[in-house]
Amino acid sequence: MTNFWKPPRQMDKSVSPISRPLNLFRISDFGLRVFLLCCAFALCGCDNNPNPPPYHERRADGSPWVVRYASLVSDPKSFDPQFAYDVTAQRALEPVYDRLLDYHPMKADPFELIPSMLEEIPKREDAGEGKVSYLCALKPGILFHDDPCFPDGKGREVVAEDVHFSFQRICDPKIESPFYEPLAQRVIGMREARETAKDAKYDYDKVRIAGFETIDAHHFRIHLSEAYPQLLYWFALHTTTPMAREAVEYYDGLVHDGTVRPSIHKFYTVGHGPFRMKEYVPRQRIRYERFDGYHTSVFPSDGFPPEKAQWLQQFAGKPLPLFDELHFAIILDTIPGFVLGRQGYIDGITANKDAFAAVVTRSQELTPKYKARGLELEKVMMPNTFFLSFNMQDPVVGKNAKLRKAISCAFDVATYCDIFYNGVSPVAQQLLPRGLFGFDPNYKNPNGYDPEKAKRLLAEAGYPNGRDAKTGEQLTLTVEEPADGSELRQRAEYEKRAFETLGIKIIVNENTHARVLERLEQGSFQLGSGTGWMADYPDAENFFFLFYSKNFPREGANYCRYSRPEFDAAYEKMATMENGPERLALIQQMNAMLDEDCPIILQFSKAYFSATQPWARWTHNNPIMEGGFNKYHQVDAAERERLQPEWNRKPLWPGLALGALIFGGLGYAIRWNRKSNV
């Protein structure tokens, strides 16, 4: 008979791992202790440097290979110089493509153009009937980067036809160049080229631009239908940089011999600048390596700021670039950028909102902690002006200058800047920002904050204490506010309260920034917030055109719909003039007209602080290229090698403490379980 019952199995307490409490100090638990130690060492051995190893350790001459680490806030939209317009793309293109002219890296007040690929700044030639021409001479010996698109893979010399090819590309509708319209207004033959390109496949050989005359390999002349001195600033933009036709045709994004060639319109570059782009990994990094064939420009020998002049002398006349490899980390969020900066893995810390309190004191100095580390603080003054726009066609605010002035005088911009920009951004006193010809540092906005004046003006405007003098009704105004985030809502609230101190009622229409712009374009608003202008190039024309009556939306950005014949006449004259006393007088007249009519409420020009690492002291502080001018930067690799490990020491005890905690808990559990089972 089978016995189905079995006696309970006796537990062997000496074998079962959970039958006795764990004791880390017993010999049999030695393995666990070793495991714990290994974990701790593994953690300590884990390198926290996120940057990949440099391409080389040493240069050909044996000196150390120097890398500069910087960051971008987003992916570039394109690497096509004729298409890319966003700031990130311009920063990403700047190391690869030199421009025909450059800005002097040390001269930011006023900004100054210097030759880059051109031998000298082109001179204006009058061609009769109001037409003008610019004769340009390319420096001989500028080479394209070596690339398989060229015969034998060797980059050829840059010639005048390459500049013409760039202009042809701007006309090509397939490229969707945003630069076409402003250039086509002046450069003869661009419109015709565009029309031809629309009809059939654009044949670059047949369709030449009439206003572009190629004289020889290094000389070309550009013919304009009217005087346009700003053309020189266009030469300092990437859009007019020479492009190799071989490269554009070779890198077409199609499959050739079973291999996909990247598209130059999107992610590939064949440039002639100081660096070659070696790697682009979307949402991670862009890496560049020095181009040995670069001899286009050298480090300037003048314009040094007095406080750095002695130190900068060592670089004067040196060949560029001053370092060998450039690494852009693409960091979409602000916090990681700050952390990497603190660890020394990027060469600077931008004191944005998240990092400001840690980096900058209330008196706008570097905090002692960072001062002790040897960082330096640089203040970057952006060439932009922000303002609120009145709708000059609105029946209430558009017809009543005193009402607009009253509202402007009620707005305390200084406090606004203190709250939302930590007092770093200066209050704008005039339309033009610092660094532009016509900017007057002593000028004071007559419609600036003055609460008493605001009330007086409001009464004179027919609204004493904010009520209509005739009907007694409270004045109600609507403000279009971009409110994409909590901070923007706070700004909207501040503006509402500021205006309501006058006794008027403010209705805030919160929307996305794009929707606010749409309303401004449609003209369906009374007062629009979040408007302003960042200089495309540092010329007064680039700001005053915002109030030119022929620039009403949708073609232009005169959101205010400001129209005054005297202003238009002055603008038309000023826009075509070279800088000089006469032009300055016109700018002053236009400023006075804007003050008199008050179509905008001036707010501020944006500024920010950046803390630079001890090994990457800035040679220059020029905001016009927004973090560009990479070739002029210097890096002291030895200093970085000394300080980085010091700033990234790994303590052993937290790993051990964590392990002890876990195993202590396990021991406790087993003891408790044994006790409860007794």
Add this chain to the structure above:
Amino acid sequence: MFNYLVRRILYAVPILLGVILITFVLDNVMTSPDEKASRVLGPKVMGKARVEWIHNRGLDLPLPTQFARHLGKLARLDFGTSWQTQRDLRDVFLTGALPSLLITGPGFVAAFCASVSLALFQVFVRNSPLDRGLTLLSVGLMSVPTMVYVIFGQAILALWLSYFPAFGFSFAGFGTVRFLLLPVTIFIFINLGYDARLFRAIFLEEINQDYVRTAHAKGLSNARVLTVHVFKNGLIAIITLVVAQVPKLVLGSLLIESLFGIPGLGSVLVQAIQTGDQPVIMASVFLGSVLYITGLIATDICYALADPRIRLS
């Protein structure tokens, strides 16, 4: 089973059509073509350039025509091109899936193992002060927002202790692991509290079943009862909760990927939302719904496989 599967897949078609229609309508109600152009080209590009951009993308066509085109493209799995980065979206999704899975895959498995272990451990020491302490800890872990985990992880583990890179990613063989350690750790902690509480409740329900008393009566140790009998039976309930999550792992983790610079699909979506990249948003929503439906079907299948009493018909 086969008939059931076919039926479920057919049910999924109208659901997917509904999702596509709703996202399309929402997109067009929320943003006008001008607004889209302004977000992509920037506020300075106006006039003819903007009109041309709108025309080239067919945004000036009647909405039904646009919707028909959109459907046709999705049917061919042609997601189009990103407006912001000009990249082919099929390529974006294919290259983004692996980094996402490298975070969510190990994170999901480790979080599952850790939660189950912690839940079993709590059941093991149930009603003790340690159990109560761990319950409190789990509630705490559940309550902390993801952003806080990331900030503390970066501040303490990466910045203060210098154990991990605070940011970045690179396919560098074994070297990739160091970029994953901190995000995966955070991913585990984000899920640990909720999962451990849930699994503990499931296991506690099992521990009072008759078969457990029988197992004890047979003389089995506490550990064996828990790890073999309770765990196995509790797993049926757990599978139903967990399997639905698996396909969605491909989509990654929105915040972790963005804040650690992991080039996965989560960060693609965050960037697309921030920059108004409509093709990416539409394709991501479509992909998300496909994966969600797949997860639900997989759950049903796993449920039937794990529990012989369930029959799909």
